[in-house]
Amino acid sequence: MRDDETPTTKFPLDAEENVDAEENLDIEEVIDADTDETEGDTSKVSGWGRVLRGNRTLWIVAACAVVSLVAGLLIGHFLISPAEADGDTPEPGLVTVPVEFGSLSNDVTLRADVGYADAVEVTIDTTGTEGRAVVTGQVPAVGATFTPLSIALEVAGRPVIVLPGELPAYRTLRVGVSGPDVLQLKQALASIGINPGDAASDLFDGATADAVGQLYAQAGYPAPSSGEEATASVRSAEEAVRSANDSVSQAQAALDAAGSGPSKVDSWQADVKVAQAEQALADAKAKGEGVQQAEWDLQTARLERDQLWAAKNTSAERAMLDSAYAQVEAANEALETARESVLPFLPSSEVLYLTELPRRVDAVNVKRGDTVSGSSMTVSGATVRLTGAAAEADARLLTAGAEGVFELPDGTEHRAVISALNAGKDSKARWEVLLDPDPLTAEQIQQLQGSNVRVKIAVGATDGDxxxxxxxxxxxxxxxxxxxxxxxxxxxxxxxxxxxxxxxxxxxxxxxxxxxxxxxxxxxxxxxxxxxx
The missing domain is CATH 2.40.420 (conserved putative lor/sdh protein from methanococcus maripaludis s2 fold)
Incomplete structure (x- = not known):
């Protein structure tokens, strides 16, 4: 011990102080230990933080799901009805409905498309068209209406005339042909006021040809021409008829000359010779000599006179006349044929038969300058029709003429009548139901065109309430x-x-x-x- 150090006296600690000291020591050790653990835990917490921050949305959704599950379990466990709270669950009552009073009807309900009736594809036969079948004009606009005598199209400068009919044009109609297509043409011409001759006959004759000429005149086009060759044939046939008639005249003159008998001079000379023979016989008898010879001379004179007056054989001249008449008949037949060849005719490419005219043009597939090929346009009826479908069981409850109702765009009900029921191809196929609505305004047609409506058709109803x-x-x-x-x-x-x-x-x-x-x-x-x- 140094001299400058002050001596320190150590006193023993009592028990309580020893305990506090030990406790203080323990706390410090704990603090030191905690400090070490905190430093380790800080790194762990930092790692979890990064995990939480990287998947925050997932953890939020998971937390909400857990909370919802716990809430549902608690509500299901603690929520009870008042009756259960009272310990008294009621008995179920009777299920009842009130008696109704009013009209009762049984309806068939179906969906129907609204459109113009009977849409058809128009195909024009261009096989008889000279040169290329190029559209040169008269192209209709969508929405145009075809009536009898309308021009559906102009192809190579020639019209395609609309006429009423069901049978499509498939051949050129001219004088001499016959068949159902000729009968249809005659009936179509008669329906537009043109006289086709005998409308009940299926023969295309001269009267029908004249009627076809009138048809083209009303359509504003010249009738089809047979060309210069046919005209030349007519002129040649007419010359042949004149020549044959001249031959008849010459043969008739020859026959007349052959069968006219002797001239007056020959007849007088024959009579004089007979008279002289008679006088010679009388003189011979008077003299009493040469009688026999005089009788022979008189008989000879008489025979010559009778032979002179006998009919001459004209068979050769008559044969020539018959041949001349046959030539006239043949020439007249040839002339008639030639003249028929230049009469108006109707090519199949210049007529379009459509049923239920007027018709509306729905689509046009060609324009001016195009070559006609395939479908040229689509036309439909000018009236609106509802086309629906129904199962066979429902369709058999319906009849043509039955009434139904459908809603207009403004919500009001509009009447429609069943016009036709077309059965499906087999028992599983749905039936086609066609309905004609009561007249609609142009605005209503425009609103309904192409839409699908619900149609209700009453198939049975009570008589009153x-x-x-x-x-x-x-x-x-x-x-x-x-x-x-x-x-x-x-x-x-x-x-x-x-x-x-x-x-x-x-x-x-x-x-x-x-x-x-x-x-x-x-x-x-x-x-x-x-x-x-």
Whole structure:
């Protein structure tokens, strides 16, 4: 110990102080230990922070799911109904519906497309067109209307004239041909006021040719021409007829000359010779000599005179005349044929037969300068039609003439009448139902065109207002009769509720309800009938 150090006296600690010292030591050790652990934990927390920050959305969704699950379990466990709280669960009551009073109808409902009737593709036969079948004009606009005598198109400068008919044009019609297509042409011409001759005949004759000429005149085009060759044939045939007639005249003159008899001089000379022979015979008899010779001379003179007056054989001249007449007949037939060849005719490429005129042009596939090939346009009826489909079971409930209703764009109901029912190809195919609506305004047609509407068609209805109940309310009695159970007390009383049985007669069933008429007991509108327990 140094001299400058002050001596320190150590006093022993009591027990309590020793405990505090130990505790202080322990706390320091703990603090030191905690300090070390905190430094380690800080790095761990930093790592978890990075995990949480990188998947924050996922952790939020997971937390919400856990909270929702816990909340649902708690609500399901602690939430109870008032009846359960009271310890008294009520008995279920009777299921009832009121009796209805009003008209009842059974309807078939279907969907239908709104469009113009009978849309058809128009194909023009251009096989008879000279040169290329180029569209040169008269191209109709979409929405245009075709009527009889309309020009559907102009091809190579020639018109395609619209006429009413079902049979398509498939050949050129000219004098001498016959068939159903000729009959259709005649009927079409008669329908537009042109006289085709005998409209009941299927022969294209001169009168029909004249009518075709009038058709082209009204359409504003010249009738088809047979060309210069046909005209030259007519001129040649006419010259042949004149030559044959000259031959007849010459043959007739030859025949007349051959069969006219002797001239007057020859006849006088023959008579004089006979008279001289008679005088010579008289003189011979008077002299008594040369009588025999005089008789022979007289007989010879008479025979010569008779032969002179006998009919001359004109068979050669008559044969020449018959041949001349045959030549005239042949020449006249050739002339008629030649003249028929230049009469108006109707090429198949210049007529378009359409049914149910007028027709509306829905689409045009060609323009001026195009070559006609395939479908040129689409036309439909000028009237609007609803085209729907129904299952066979529903379709058999419908009839042509039945009325239905559909909604216009403004929500009002509009009437439509079934015009045709077309059965499907097999039992599984749906039937086509065609309906013609009552007249529509141009604005309504524009709004409805191309839309699909719901059509309701009544197939049965009650005569006025009737009582009706759900089909589930009907039960069968011991005798098979129909009956309903009417509740007279509170239906909530369940099996304890007071009820009565009413025997009814059923009628029309529609939309899950059935018409009922009480026959044993009373039944009134508004009364409750049992449909379930």
């Amino acid at each position: 009737v009582l009706s109940v759900p089909l589930a309310a009907l039960t069968a009695g011991p005798g098979g009769e129909s009956r309903v159970e009417v509740v007279e007390s509170d239906p909530r009383e369940g099996e304890d509720a007071e009820t009565r049985i009413v025997v009814v007669k059923t009628g029309l069933a529609a939309r899950g309800a059935v018409e009922v008429t009480p026959i044993e007991g009373e039944l009134e509108e508004g009364e409750l009938v049992v449909v379930g327990r």
